[in-house]
Amino acid sequence: MSVPASALHGGATDAALAHIRTSDASGVLVRPGQLDGWEPLARIAVACLVTAEEAGRLDDERVETLIAASPQELDGVRAAAGDRAVGVRCEITDGDTMNEAASLCGTADVLVAAFADETDIPLELLLARAQGTRTQVYKQLLTSAETASVAGVLETGPAGLVIGAGHLADLDKAAAVLRAERHAQLDLVPLEVVRSKPVGMGYRGCIDTTHLFDGDEGMIIGSTSSGGIFVCAEVHHLPYINLRPFRVNAGAVHSYVFGTETMAYITDLAAGEKCYVVNPGGRFREAMVGRIKVELRPMRLVEARYGDTTVNAFLQDDWHVRVMSAEGKPLNLTEVVPGTLLLGRITEPGRHVGIKVDEEISEF
Numbered sequence: 001m002s003v004p005a006s007a008l009h010g011g012a013t014d015a016a017l018a019h020i021r022t023s024d025a026s027g028v029l030v031r032p033g034q035l036d037g038w039e040p041l042a043r044i045a046v047a048c049l050v051t052a053e054e055a056g057r058l059d060d061e062r063v064e065t066l067i068a069a070s071p072q073e074l075d076g077v078r079a080a081a082g083d084r085a086v087g088v089r090c091e092i093t094d095g096d097t098m099n100e101a102a103s104l105c106g107t108a109d110v111l112v113a114a115f116a117d118e119t120d121i122p123l124e125l126l127l128a129r130a131q132g133t134r135t136q137v138y139k140q141l142l143t144s145a146e147t148a149s150v151a152g153v154l155e156t157g158p159a160g161l162v163i164g165a166g167h168l169a170d171l172d173k174a175a176a177v178l179r180a181e182r183h184a185q186l187d188l189v190p191l192e193v194v195r196s197k198p199v200g201m202g203y204r205g206c207i208d209t210t211h212l213f214d215g216d217e218g219m220i221i222g223s224t225s226s227g228g229i230f231v232c233a234e235v236h237h238l239p240y241i242n243l244r245p246f247r248v249n250a251g252a253v254h255s256y257v258f259g260t261e262t263m264a265y266i267t268d269l270a271a272g273e274k275c276y277v278v279n280p281g282g283r284f285r286e287a288m289v290g291r292i293k294v295e296l297r298p299m300r301l302v303e304a305r306y307g308d309t310t311v312n313a314f315l316q317d318d319w320h321v322r323v324m325s326a327e328g329k330p331l332n333l334t335e336v337v338p339g340t341l342l343l344g345r346i347t348e349p350g351r352h353v354g355i356k357v358d359e360e361i362s363e364f
Contacts, residue, residue: 020044024288029067029112029162032058043272047110049089052076065110071100074108085109089140091116098122106133112162114140127158138162184260188282190326191229191304191311191344196336202299203253204316205266207275209287212245217279218324219248220258220345227311227346228258229302230278230324238320246290249321252314253294258345260284266292280328280343302336306346 020028027045030038032054038046040062047065050058055066055077065085068077074088087110090101102125104111113126123139130137136159207219213233222228231251234244256263259276269275273289300317303310315321315333322330326341336342 026160035060035062038062041272047087050077052080055080067110067112068108071104074104087111089114092122098125102126102129105129105135105137108135110136110138110159112138112140113158114162115142118142123158136160140164184284186260186278186282186284186345188230188278188280188343188345189306191227191306191342193302193304193336193338193340193342194310195301195303195312195338196340197301198317199299199301199314201296202314203294204297204299204314205250205253205255206293206295207248207250207257207266207269208244208290208293209246209248209275209277210290211277211287213248213277214279216324216328217277218322219250219276220278221248221251221255221313221315222258222344223252223255223312223314225256225263225347226309227306228256228344229304229311229313230280230343230345231313231315232322232324232330233277234320236322236330249316251316252299255313258347267294278345280324300333302333302342304342304344306344309346311344311346 021041029047029049031049045064046062047067048063049067049069051069052073066077066081068074068088071088078086088108089112091114092098092101093116126137138160139158140162213235215235218230218232220228221231231248234247250266253267255266257275269289269292271291274286275289276284277287278284298317299314301314303312319332319334321333324343325331326343
């Protein structure tokens, strides 16, 4: 299920646009007159809600999708769309408008369903009709309270949610619910430490997120695509400074940060990128990077083994850096010695730009 798109049907103020840019929104739906206030942002797709007449006059490379303002405008908008995707917004108030919307599944790329009531039963019909077609169904929310139930309609839910500009607080609430829904369960394994030693100075990166870590969460960090070590977030007692519950002191800048299917170098992460948080049970969830903080620090090499696979991580050599034991308890890095069992993840090696490739790659 995608994160919410935000629809600016009414009153797209500068403040509203700024809020959307810093939110978890994956797209913005604007009227033609609101495009002047929008600066392109790669992670946020731009769609425009138009009549057929407006579509014929609209020549703006920022707009990827044209959304007809009603079913009656769809044919005219499609004729003027050129290479752009075409969708339609349907106001559904009764059985007739419900059937009209359902009949458009398969004929439009996007269908924005604006229901008069909070019931999800008509949405089930739309999703069923759209299955196997090119049509992506989005639901316009009346309130953020709908989010949890909408996300589970027919198990997969709609392609996304649309939230009006007059309800921007609901955008953040809906995003929080969807973040909780977006997680994967993967196996973590016990790694036996075979080497732990200071190795001198190096650049290490802290990953600061826009989210808060739970007390048992962190990230999987490693030097090779074979796997990595569970490094805890800064949520544990520090007698000298305040906690940083948004941060993982992740390690040397060359390191991989592991996700569910891909991985990224610490130096490839930047504000607005996604990263993955993990707990000892192997539940991965998405978080957003707020910044990467790089500094020159003393480093320690920790090398560990699982079966025939050896992984390593270079971490800041300080007792306040914690790694997760195989029992799911945080350990100060200075406590880690050969024979210590740590929690980590082993993956199939062979990655290019973080993506698994069918190629023999040696890393050591």
